[in-house]
Amino acid sequence: MRAGKLNTVIVIQQPSKVYASGVQVETWTTLVQCWANLKPVVSNEFEKSNVKFQAETHYEVRIRHNPDVKPEHRFTNGGDTYHIFGVIHTDEAKRETVLYAKKAI
Helix, strand or coil: CCHHHCCEEEEEEEEEEEEECCEEEEEEEEEEEEEEEEEEEEEEEEEECCEEEEEEEEEEEEEECCCCCCCCCEEEECCEEEEEEEEEECCCCCCEEEEEEEECC
């Protein structure tokens, strides 16, 4: 993968559980900060009673190979949060990992 195509910094986060006042709370901790290429691939509009109420865009995100990234993780970029729903390691040479994500609304 050419470095010039990785033009956006993202922070990949993993869920973790902490106890606050005796109650278990899920929080997010940083797994890794890395360079990525974000590309929108699908956009859907949902309708209810003929009123559009939500748009959803899916993203293909390419990063350098990272075997630790999993579908239960998320990433942030510029104040936006994206939920990862798919992870593919594209080749046996372990050069690239492709994430499929949707922006949290």
